[in-house]
Each structure stands twice: as structure tokens, then as C-alpha cells.
Amino acid sequence: MDIHEYQAKELLSEFGVPVPRGGLAYSPEQATYRAREIGGEKWVVKAQIHSGARGKAGGIRVCGTDREIWDAADDLLGRKLVTHQTGPRGKIVYRLYVEEATAFEQEIYLGLVLDRKSERVMVVASAAGGMEIEEISASEPDSILRVSVDPAVGLRDFQAREIAFGLGLEPSQVGQMTQILIGCFRAFSDLDATMVEINPLVVGLDGHLVALDAKMTFDDNALFRLPRISELRDKSQEDARETYAADRGLSYVGLDGHIGCIINGAGLAMATMDMIQIEGGEPANFLDIGGGASPERVVKAFKAVLADDKVEALLVNIFAGINRCDWVAEGVVQAVRELDLTIPLVVRLSGTHVEEGRRILAESGLQILVADTLADAARKAVGAWRGLSAAA
Known part of the structure; x- marks a missing residue:
């Protein structure tokens, strides 16, 4: 589960990570009011969507007057931002984050991710902040520092100092960096996160380190332990198909x-x-x-798949071990009748009670294409789809 920048900053600040002062806004009026609350001479209006590269898409605006804040908020709210992470679908901006502008002299990349191969937390840092980690890897691979952390021990002070010195920070900033790294690791561990990213972490003109942007991703399977984190979910930023399926206990990923x-x-x-x-x-x-x-459950699966308007043919492929083919067949027949299915349907059943399942399909009187093997099922599904497309 992803959360918004402002939510990540609020959580990280509780673990000692310094962040700029800011406030949430849902309208141009609120945006200007937030700026007055914050004070200062310059502010940054940020679109809150679950995506990076917002600046390149025009989702981050630096403003110096109430009028500029109003215009920026008015332009961003309700706008669809398209980035390389959102794809062509984009994401709609429903909320803004207004924060004080921070002058800085250096940008740093900092990230903590779960490395499943080593079964450890990997801390990744680079003095070439402000870019996506993929860009840094391609343009400045030598700048990337990696430290593996044993979850049973946690991030130690000497490891944090090693990263700080590796980034070329001044001695007076090493203590700050150590505190930030330890805080990020504690947040990662205590909140069941799978990623914590600060990009950029800047060195201000006064020498203090500040997190200008932050992202956090959480383990969906652990949300039951942290209701507070679960409540941060913003379904408006998720694929509607995946949300529908997830809410009904189905593992679903939408494709094109x-x-x-x-x-x-x-x-x-x-x-x-x-x-x-x-x-x-x-x-x-x-x-x-x-x-x-x-x-x-089969009917729910049909509804989840058919919620996608692009679906022009349907393939059900079941190898029953724990499952039972007769249960699945009953669900298929029920779904076809209940949903008045009009697109081609191919069903391949194998395993427990397969003969009973095939009998149920055959006696249903419905237009269902039955396949014997995986290859046969795929061939019939593609053929049926091509026939429907040609007829259209």
C-alpha cells in the first residue's frame, strides 16, 4: 500500500526526521490560508498523487504571493497528472500540500527497501539526489552507497556514520544524518514498511538536513496489525479494478x-x-x-474481471487440488446466468472432481467452450477473441 507525501512526512517526523512546515489543502482558499499559517516569503504547492516525477509533469509549483498560490491550486486540483510511473492513465489530483520553500546547497538520495534475496533491509544512498534512483544508477553508478542491515540487529550507528561520511557530508552534519537514518529504519521496521524513500534529502544553506520529499510503501499483509496505517489508504489513487478485487479478497493485477x-x-x-x-x-x-x-467466490471473480471494459473474451483455467472442479463449474454457470455474459468464454478444468465439473458445464446449455489442456485453452480463447474482434 502506498501513501501520499504529506502522510509519509508526518510519520517520519515522529521518528526524528526533519521536514519542512506544511499543511494540506483541498481548495485554492485553503491553499492560501495554509501559506499564511506557515509564514515566510515563498511556498511550494505540491500535487498529492501516488507517483514520482510530479515536478516534470507540472505538479509542483513554487509561489511567492497569495495570487500565485491560488492560481497554482486552481490549476492543479482536478487535473490529471501523467508521469512515467502512472502511465497514460494518469492520476487525478484531489488534494494539495503547501509547505515552506527551502533553499539548499546539496541534494541527497536516501532509500530503504526490503531485499528479498538477502532477506535483509538494504539502505541505498547517493550524493546525486533529486533524480530517480534508476537515473542515478545509469548516470552516476559510482555515487550509490549500499549497506545491508540485519533485521535482527537493526541499523547500527557505525553503519549510519559510514553512509554519512561516504556521502561527503561535513563532520557537523554526520550526527544529523545518523539520526535521520536511524529514524528511517525505525519507521521502516515498526510500521511494517517495504520501502522508505527520501528524495531529495537536502543540505540547507544553514547546514541542516531536511527531507523535502518522502515516500513510504507498506506490506498489505501486515495492515491488520496497524489500523492507523491502514486508514491512510487513498482508493482514489489506485486502479479501480484492483481495488474492487482486493476488497473482495481476490489477488488481481490489471493489464492492458x-x-x-x-x-x-x-x-x-x-x-x-x-x-x-x-x-x-x-x-x-x-x-x-x-x-x-x-x-x-467464482462469481465475484467474474465481476472483478468484467469490470474492465476492455475485456472481450474470458478464460477460466483451474487445476483443482484444494479447489474442486464441480464448485468452480457451478460458479461459472451461476456467473454466466447472473451476469448475462455475452462475450466468448473458455473453461479448462483439471484435477479434483473434474468429471463432475465438466458434466455441470455440459448440461448447463450455455455457450461455453471447453478445453482439455492449457495450450488448447489459450488457443481457443485467442481464437474466440479474434473472431469477435473481426466481427466488430
């Missing part, structure tokens, strides 16, 4: 193809999507229906 997929098991789902592409089609989604799929 036209063949919807309902499959059990992540490995089988990936293999099915590969076969669809080999046959010349494109999957519209990844959906793992999970084990013990009841007819009601």
Missing part, C-alpha cells in the same frame, strides 16, 4: 490486453498469460482465485 483470466495459483496464472501471448493475444489481467473457491 483484452482476454480476461480467472485462474487458481500464481504459477499457473503466469503460465496461462504466457500461453495467451504465444498464441498472439494479450491478457487483460492477472487473477488468482485462490484455494477453496466456492461458487460465490
